[in-house]
Amino acid sequence: MELLNKRTIEENIFKILMIASVCIVLGSLIVIFGLVIVNGASSLTLEMITQTPTPSLPGSPPGGGILNAIVGSLLLALPATGFASLIAIGIALFLQADFLHPAVSNTIRFMLDVLWGIPSIIYGIFCLMIMIYIGMSSSLIVGIIALTMLEIPIITRSMDESIKMVPIGLREGSYSLGSTKFETAVRVVRRQAFPGILAGILLGFGRGIGDAASILFTAGFSNHIPTSIFDSTAALPTMIYNLYSTPLGQSKAFAAAFILLMIVLIVSVLSRLLTRRFKKHIIK
Amino acid sequence: MNTRKLRDIIGTNLMRIATLFIFFLFFSILILLVYRSTLVLGAHSITDVLFTSIWNPDNNQFGLAAVLIDTILVTGIALLVAIPISLLSAVYIVEYAPLRLRRTIRPFIDVLAGVPSVVYGLCAFLFLAPFVKDVVAPWFGVQSTGLCIFSAAMILSIMVFPIIISLCIEAFDAIPISLKEASLSIGATKWETVKKVVFRASAPSVMAAILLGFGRAFGETIAVNMVIGGTIRLPSSIFNPGETLASLIASKYGELMSIPVYESALMLVALILFIVVFLFFFLGFLLLRRAKKRWNY
Numbered sequence: 001m002e003l004l005n006k007r008t009i010e011e012n013i014f015k016i017l018m019i020a021s022v023c024i025v026l027g028s029l030i031v032i033f034g035l036v037i038v039n040g041a042s043s044l045t046l047e048m049i050t051q052t053p054t055p056s057l058p059g060s061p062p063g064g065g066i067l068n069a070i071v072g073s074l075l076l077a078l079p080a081t082g083f084a085s086l087i088a089i090g091i092a093l094f095l096q097a098d099f100l101h102p103a104v105s106n107t108i109r110f111m112l113d114v115l116w117g118i119p120s121i122i123y124g125i126f127c128l129m130i131m132i133y134i135g136m137s138s139s140l141i142v143g144i145i146a147l148t149m150l151e152i153p154i155i156t157r158s159m160d161e162s163i164k165m166v167p168i169g170l171r172e173g174s175y176s177l178g179s180t181k182f183e184t185a186v187r188v189v190r191r192q193a194f195p196g197i198l199a200g201i202l203l204g205f206g207r208g209i210g211d212a213a214s215i216l217f218t219a220g221f222s223n224h225i226p227t228s229i230f231d232s233t234a235a236l237p238t239m240i241y242n243l244y245s246t247p248l249g250q251s252k253a254f255a256a257a258f259i260l261l262m263i264v265l266i267v268s269v270l271s272r273l274l275t276r277r278f279k280k281h282i283i284k
Numbered sequence: 285m286n287t288r289k290l291r292d293i294i295g296t297n298l299m300r301i302a303t304l305f306i307f308f309l310f311f312s313i314l315i316l317l318v319y320r321s322t323l324v325l326g327a328h329s330i331t332d333v334l335f336t337s338i339w340n341p342d343n344n345q346f347g348l349a350a351v352l353i354d355t356i357l358v359t360g361i362a363l364l365v366a367i368p369i370s371l372l373s374a375v376y377i378v379e380y381a382p383l384r385l386r387r388t389i390r391p392f393i394d395v396l397a398g399v400p401s402v403v404y405g406l407c408a409f410l411f412l413a414p415f416v417k418d419v420v421a422p423w424f425g426v427q428s429t430g431l432c433i434f435s436a437a438m439i440l441s442i443m444v445f446p447i448i449i450s451l452c453i454e455a456f457d458a459i460p461i462s463l464k465e466a467s468l469s470i471g472a473t474k475w476e477t478v479k480k481v482v483f484r485a486s487a488p489s490v491m492a493a494i495l496l497g498f499g500r501a502f503g504e505t506i507a508v509n510m511v512i513g514g515t516i517r518l519p520s521s522i523f524n525p526g527e528t529l530a531s532l533i534a535s536k537y538g539e540l541m542s543i544p545v546y547e548s549a550l551m552l553v554a555l556i557l558f559i560v561v562f563l564f565f566f567l568g569f570l571l572l573r574r575a576k577k578r579w580n581y
Contacts, residue, residue, distance in 0.1 A: 011475045018376035021369040022389070025449065028442045029396045032407050090302030099296070100303075108303060110569060111310045117496070117565045118313075119503030119530050122554050125537065126313050129320065149309060156306075180292035185299075203398075210400025213505040213530075217537060237402040237506075244406050244510060257403045264398050272391070 033261070040258020043251035049259075053223045053252075066256050071225050072233035073260075075140060077209040080147035084155050084208075085201045087148075092159035092197075093185040098171065109160065115153040121213040123149045128217045141229040143219025147208045155204035162196020163189060170283065192282050195275040202271040206264050212237030236260045317555040323548035333552065339516040346549040348556075350518045354433060354526035358508065359501045361437035361522065366444045366501075367494055373445075374452035375478050390453075397446035405510035408439035413511055421523045428523035431513035436528070439507050444497040451493035455486040458579040489575035495568035499561045505530040529553050 051065035091112075095105040127146040128138075136142060166189050174184040190197070212235075220232030221242060234242075236256045243249030243256075324333065324346055336347030377389055409431075416438075417430030428434075459482055467477040483490070513525025514535050527535070533550050 007473050007476065011473045014372070014475045015380065018372045018380060021372035022376050022381075024369055025373050025396070025445050026389070026392060028445070029392060032399065032404065032442075035407050035411060036403060087302045087305060090299040091306060094296075094299035094303045099299070108306055110566075111306055113569055114562050114565050115306070115310060117499045117503070118558055118561050119505055121503075121505045121530055121533050122313065122317075122558060125533065125551070125554055126316060128537075129316060152306075152309075180288060182292040182295035182299075183288070186295065206398050210398075210402065212400070212402045213534060216506075216534060237400055240402045240406055241506060241510070244409055250410065253406055257406050260400055261403055264400065265395065268391075268395055268398055 036254065036257050036261050039251075039254040040261070043255045044258055048252070048255045052225060066234075066236070066239055066252055066259075068223060068225050069234040069236045069239035069256055070259060072140075072219070073209055073235040073237075075226065075233065076143045076147055076215060076219060076235055077205055080144045080151055080208050081155075081201060081205040083144070083148045084151035084204055088152050088155035088159055088200070088204070089190070089197065091152075091156045092163050092200075093189060095160055096163065096185070096189070098181050098185065109157070112153045112157050112160075116157060119213065120150050120211050121216075124214040124217050127214075131218065136230075138218055138220030138232045139230045140219060140226050140233045143215045143233065143235070144229075146214040146218040147211065150211060150214050151204040151208045154207050155200045158200030158203050159193070159197050162193045162200070165196070166192045167283075195278040195282065198278065199271045199275050202267050202274075206267040209263055209267075210237060210260060212241050216241065314558065317551055317558055321548055321552035321555050324545055324552050327545060333549075337516075337518050341543065341546045341549070344545065346545075346552075348529075348553070350516050351527050351529055351532055351553075354512075354519060355502065355528040355530075357433050357519065357522060358437045358440060358512070358526070358528050359498060361434070362440035362444065362501050363494070363498060365438070366441040366448060366497065369441075370445050370448035370493075370497075371452060371490070374449050374456060375482070377449070378453055378456040379474060379478055379482070393446045393449050393453075397450065401443065401504060401507040402510075404439050404443055405507035408435060408507060408511045412438060416523070424523070426521055426523050429513065429525065431511055431525050432523045433512065433519060433526045434522045436508045436512040436526075437522070439511060440501045440504055443504060443507065444501050447500055448493045448497040451496060452486075452490055455489035455493065455575065456482055458489070458575075459485045460579070485579075486575070488571040488578075492568040492571040492575065495564045495571070499564040499568070502564070503530050503557055503561055505534050509534045529557050533557075 045065075048065040049070065050067055052068040053066070054064040091108070094100060095108060097105075100108075123146050127142055127149070131138070131142045170188055170192055171184055174188045179187070215235055216238055219235060219238065221234050221238055222232045223234070224231075226233040236259060239256045240253045240260070243253040327344070328346060333346055333348055334352065335349050336345075337349035337353075338345045338347045339350065377386055381389065413430035413432075413435050415430070416432065416435045417428055420434070421428035421430070421432075463481050463485060464477055467481045468474070472480070508528050509531035512527060512531055514527055514531070515525040516527050516532070517524075519526050533553055536546075537550055
C-alpha cells in the first residue's frame with residue numbers, strides 16, 4: 001500500500017492534469033492549423049491568387065481573387081519592416097553601455113516594452129489622427145508608417161537581447177586598436193550579434209504582416225492593386241476582417257488566412273534556419 | 285583621421301535621433317490621447333463616463349460601465365482558463381517531458397505565438413461560435429447566438445497560452461538545479477518539489493508572465509471584435525453578446541468620425557487601454573527584472 005499513499009496519488013493526479021494541459025495547448029494549435037489548412041487549401045484556386053476581386057452587383061456573388069490583398073500586404077509589410085529595422089538597429093546599438101548610462105537605457109527599454117505591449121489599434125488611431133490633421137486620406141504610406149511604429153519596439157527588443165550577449169572583450173579589443181565607438185558598434189558588435197538581429201527583423205515582419213488593427217483605418221481597403229503610395233490598399237488581415245461574416249466571402253477569407261499562415265510559418269522556419277546558419281560565423 | 289571622426293559623429297547622432305524617436309513616440313501617443321479625450325471629459329464628469337452604462341452617441345451619452353464590465357469578464361474568464369493550463373504545461377515541459385519532446389514542443393509554442401489574431405478570430409467565428417451556440421449554451425440551459433462574451437474569452441485564452449507558457453518556461457529554467465536536487469534528495473516527490481520549491485522560487489516571474497498575458501488579453505482587438513457580437517448593454521450572462529474596450533474602438537471608429545464628442549469618447553477608451561496596459565507592464569517588468577537579478581538569467 002506504500003505506493004498508493006496520498007503523496008503518490010497527488011503526484012499522479014497532477015501528472016495527468018499536466019499532460020491534459022499540454023494536450024489542450026497543442027490540440028488548439030492543431031485544430032486552428034487544421035481548420036485553416038483544410039478550408040484554405042480547398043478554396044485556394046489559381047484564380048484566387050492571380051486575380052483582383054471583381055466588383056459585384058448587389059445580390060450576386062463576388063468573384064475574382066485576393067491578389068490585391070497579397071500584393072497589398074507585401075507592399076505594406078516589406079517597406080515597414082525595412083524602415084523599422086533601420087531605426088531599430090540604431091536604437092539597439094545605442095542602448096549599449098558604450099553610449100548611454102544604464103539607467104537611461106533601462107528607461108528606454110521599459111518604454112519599448114510598453115510600446116510593444118499596447119494594443120496595435122492605438123497605433124492605428126494615432127496615425128489616423130495625424131493623417132486627418134495633415135489632410136491625408138487612408139493610403140499605403142500611412143499604413144506603412146503605422147506598421148513601422150508597431151514593429152520598431154518588437155524588432156528593437158529582440159535585437160537588444162542578442163546585442164547584450166556580445167562579450168565585452170570583443171568591444172575592448174576593437175577599442176584598443178583605436179576604433180571609434182561607432183566603428184565598434186557597426187563593424188564588431190553588429191557582426192557578432194547578426195543572427196539575433198536577423199531573427200528580430202523576421203519576427204517583426206511576421207508580426208507586421210499579420211496585424212489587422214493598425215492598418216484597418218490607415219491603409220483602408222480597395223479592390224485594386226495600389227498604383228501609388230497615396231492609394232488605399234487591401235491587405236490579407238483586413239481582407240479577412242472585411243469578409244469573414246458574409247457566407248460568400250468566407251472562401252476568400254480562408255484563402256487569405258491560409259496564405260497568411262503560410263507566410264508566418266515560413267518566416268518562423270526561415271528565422272530558425274538562418275540563425276543556425278549564421279551562428280557559425282560568430283566568435284564564441 | 286578626420287573622416288573617421290566625422291563618420292563617428294554623424295553615425296552616433298543618427299543613432300541618438302533614432303533613440304529619441306522612442307521618447308517622442310511614447311509621449312506623443314500619450315499626449316495626443318489625453319488631449320483628444322479632454323472634450324468628452326469636459327462635457328461629462330469622469331464618474332459619469334465610467335459608472336453609467338448608457339452608450340448612445342446620438343443622445344450625447346457615453347457611459348462605459350457596460351463595456352468595462354464586459355472587458356473585465358472577457359479578460360478574467362480568459363485568464364482563469366489560461367493560467368492553470370499554461371502553468372501546468374510549462375511545468376510539464378520543463379520538469380517532466382523527455383528532452384526530445386521538449387525540443388519539439390518549443391517551436392510549436394513559438395508558432396502559436398506568431399499566428400495573426402485575425403486568423404484566431406476567423407476560426408473562432410466559424411467554428412467556436414457555432415459550437416458554443418449548439419453545445420455549450422444549451423448545456424448550461426441558455427439561448428445564445430454563439431457570438432458572446434464566453435466565445436471571446438475562450439479564443440483569448442488560447443491566444444495568451446504561448447505568452448504565459450514561454451515566459452514560465454524561461455522562469456522555471458532559471459532556477460538553480462541544486463534547489464530542486466535538495467528537495468528531491470530529502471524524499472519529496474517531483475510534484476512536491478514543483479509546488480514547494482519551483483513555484484516559490486519563480487513566483488515573481490510567474491506573476492510577471494500572468495501580468496503580461498493579461499496585458500495582451502486586455503488589449504486584443506480584432507479576434508475579440510469578430511466573436512463578441514458587438515452589443516453595448518449590461519450583460520446578464522456570459523452567453524450574452526458584449527463589447528470590450530479595444531473591440532469598441534475597432535467597431536465604432538469607422539462610423540461618425542465627424543462628431544467630435546463621439547471621437548473624443550473613443551479616444552478616452554484608447555487612453556484607458558494605454559494606461560491599464562502601461563500599469564500592468566510596469567508591474568510585470570518590475571517583477572521580471574527583480575527575478576532576473578535574483579537568478580541571473
